[in-house]
Amino acid sequence: MASVPELPEVETVRRRLAPVLTGHSFARVQIDDARLTRPFDPVEVARELEGERVQLVDRRGKYLIVRFESGRALLIHLRMTGSLRHAQHGDEQRGDEEPDPHRRAVVTLDDGSDVTYRDVRRFGTWLLLEPAEVDTYIDARVGREPLDAAYRAKHLAERLEKRRAPIKAALLDQRTVAGVGNIYADEALWRAKVHPLTPASELTPDEVAAVHKGMRESLRAGVRRQGSTLRDYRLPDGSSGRAQDRFEVYGRAGEPCRRCGTPIDKIRAAGRGTWYCPSCQVLRGYAASSSSSRPSRSRRQSSV
Template identity: 45%
Template structure:
């Protein structure tokens, strides 16, 4: 599933193509379950709306429209967005498309049909915002904020990093990478981390996410940016999906385990488990 770096990359790649454009109308919808509100209401509300900003909240792509509306798009497992000529919407896995005033289309290709497109009013946008924790790259996300979020938490730190209510945008890939960089074992209870561990993890989260954005995200399967380009962060993984390969720090073979029902990769030598 695309995580913060991938969604941020998509937002940046779409900005030059969509900012200031007007949505002419709903061009295609063959999977109604992906859409809120239902198609007739959605089509009536978006037609003629100008795209005033493109941004991100957690793993949601946000297109701010005039009139107080926001188009919130979640790519889920296999979705990707592309601005293309109208004929591109005829591809077999394109389930949603919007006509734009320059003759092009914003198309949503989603092979597994898990993606979602929600048209939100201001109240709906506020609810989406409130459902997520702080943005880990924001200035206000400090080690102290992270410590407060983890205080008294007995769940494994890996599971806590995946909880969007605690911290926004981190998924399985970058949780693995951040814990490796911070030298913290993924099964360590979150509330048992000492101040030095919190500082190291805070730094690692920001470094890992910033590096991934600089490399346009990780293209393991379907992920592409708004121009259809692959990211390259997968070429820089230290432990994710590297079971049996040598740890870049100590050369100990990387091990795989399951934490929070997700594949988890750890160096048993240099990632220390603390607490019970």
């Protein structure tokens, strides 16, 4: 099962890159794949990046934001399979190693070290934004940062109140809240005891509060887990443990719920594989109906 980087994975990349990049300038930039910067010319983007000095490495949801002292920012989205690797001696392409066919870009820093970007499926993006564009660009695409101390249940409630889509789909929408993907949406809803197909606007205030809390807890757990495997971590397949050991519901179909022992069920919601506990997470209004009505409902909803 492919696991796409979500907030915890990107946060881990951020923490690893921050000490490497902060205070250093991009001495030389080589972008080998025009898809990475399109519609902009990769050679031109590389030239623009050269000489920029990094002020801080930031993150919003799944966006990695390399903020430069000039006020410009390089917005990196890893999408499916993007990863960044730092090599102390910039020896990635020297010596007798075969050149990496999935390497898309290399940034050589002013201390001679390299940061290499590789991406097997090539959905990742690099976008250089001018100072005035940075915040408006990001605000238009992603909602609030769920791990911010100032992020409250009322902020989530505001984004859900007019949404008739299932809560799972609403959480996957990056404008609802930044950085939650398929794994952490399921984890959050299990913690909150909310069925993934519950229409978002029908959640009670208590349920919204529980989803808010569940989301923050599962994301924090994800950040801690990533942190513990930081040393040899490589996105996206550097998962050393088995998924079913690391998550409460995600990837655990047929295994007992850790709260009540009921086998975890897998359905489709928002077009994605969705794991939940049929006993802890009951769909209101469907509780008394036969279980055979549920799959057809999920199929119908996922196709729209």
